[in-house]
Amino acid sequence: MSEQMTAKVDVDLAQPSILSRRSPWRYLMLLAGLAVLVLLPYWIYPPVAMDILCWGLFAISVDLLLGFTGLLSFGHAAFWGGSAYCTGLIAITWGVPFPVAVIGGSVFAMLIAWPIGWLSVRRTGIYFAMVTLAFAQMIYFIANQLRDLTGGENGLQGIPRTFFGIDAVENDSFYFYYAGAALIVIGIAIAWRVVNSPFGRVLTAVRDNPARARALGYDVEVFKIKAFVISAGLAGLAGGVFAISHGFASLQELAWTTSGKVVLITVLGGIGTLWGGLVGAGVVVTLEDYLSSSGFEGIGLITGGIFVVIVLLFRHGIWGTARNALRRFVLDRRRQSRD
């Protein structure tokens, strides 16, 4: 295993000061990101823009595990889809404002994630991926059985978009985008905070050297379970907004192809980059939207092909490649100015 999936930062490529925390460039980049977030529904069809943000946060939740804890979950559809159903049921039954329903769905995702995580962290690496995949499939079958609740093959339809009686948000997907985006941004902020906290540092230690982390007195399994549950909560947040945005939740949300798609987005964006998830989601969602609207039927050929190509040739992903190039550029320039 010469190259770990979760590539450690090259010593040579360690943070140059231009990218350090207090650098004004960082704020500029953050501002640019916010500008894109605000302008997105002007450029593309608002529901598609909403999809990008949902899949982006979903990918970020996977990256929290894969890139920062070293666990590849191939069963995150369980939390995305589980929350989609729960959010829908809450919204239909009680008619509460949709953020409340989404938070309820997210909590539900965390509740089912706890036992799954508790069992799954007993295995690591490739086994973890297989075990989470199998448990997610179990949730899929359960949802299929609970027809009265989930609508079985038909899915859960007619999820209302209640929002404090504000007509614009409830009926216009353009304004709904901003209300939904607020929830997604909160999710991203939580992910960022987790990664950049003492807790996040321990997760990285668990990823890089579990034996040493254990020797230092950290209960490795407990940290993994906590990371798993937090990640599931974020996936649930994304899935809940997705369900509200579309007005329905279907079994497709729980299928293993959904788990695979979000892993694809994460790897395409760049493992261990956090922000890469949003970029990957932008590419995959707009591509799928373009292909399906142009009547192309073999979407699996394209997504599968992308998967094969990035895994073979492009393992740092879009964000990772760009970041490494920027670091190299900055370091080279500094070296030249020193000489």
Add this chain to the structure above:
Amino acid sequence: MSEFIQYTLQGLAAGGFYALSALGLAVIFGVLGVVNFSHGACYMLGAVIAAVLLAELSLGFWVALVVVPVVMFGFGVLMERLLVQWLLALDPLYNFLLTFGLTLILVEAVKLRYGVSGLPYEIPAGLGGQVTVGSVNLSVYAIFACVFSVVVCIAVGLLMTRTRIGMIVRAATEDAGRTRALGINVGRWVTPVFGFGIALAGLAGVLAAPTRAITAEMGSNFIIILFAVVVIGGLGSILGAVVAGFLVGLVEAYGVAYAPAYAQIVIFVLMAAVILVRPSGLFGREEVA
């Protein structure tokens, strides 16, 4: 009682498909350290090729039983040479993702070419009908499938334990570095072993063709059950793959018979129980974390 015997036979027949495929998965994992996600798709390809052979070349079941594994062996060799080998030195998760991408491509390609409805395939002449033992009616084909897969599993077991090739493969599974140090060219065996594992999946597909709907999606659920099988059996263990394959087949058959709503779920509950009690699987060795 007669029903119980029928369910047991059905379970053993289905278990045979799982055991054969899981065997292929286990052999590939043992020697290459690769978990082949496309194993379900290869099982599907085996069945589809058998159906195409019958429809377009009117080559029957018995020919398919020989031709399909050979074709799939070639497919596996190509796959290993063109794609899988480049990632062998990296984290095994990369090959897991690569074969996942390949699965999407294969399933979509078959769907585009042959549609979503099932391809027709009939139980071969001579294996149709039922035999009556006492008061129990047993399907002849289920008995055949069950016996055939047991025979293949035993043959592979003998190949692994009684021949020089098997010895090399087992040694490479145990410790590739040390095997190399003893003068064995381990690299030479990687490609044929991969092809062999894929061929076993194809063979399981041919066996399943007469009794199951042949569609592009037939491997999609199969692969997940297969993962449960190897987690239960212990991924490194060849015996574990076979025993767990039949066990899962039986559990599934009894589930379908006595609690149809929960048939699929029971398998995963079994897997959860195994992880809880013996995280490394029934026949697996302890994993050092």
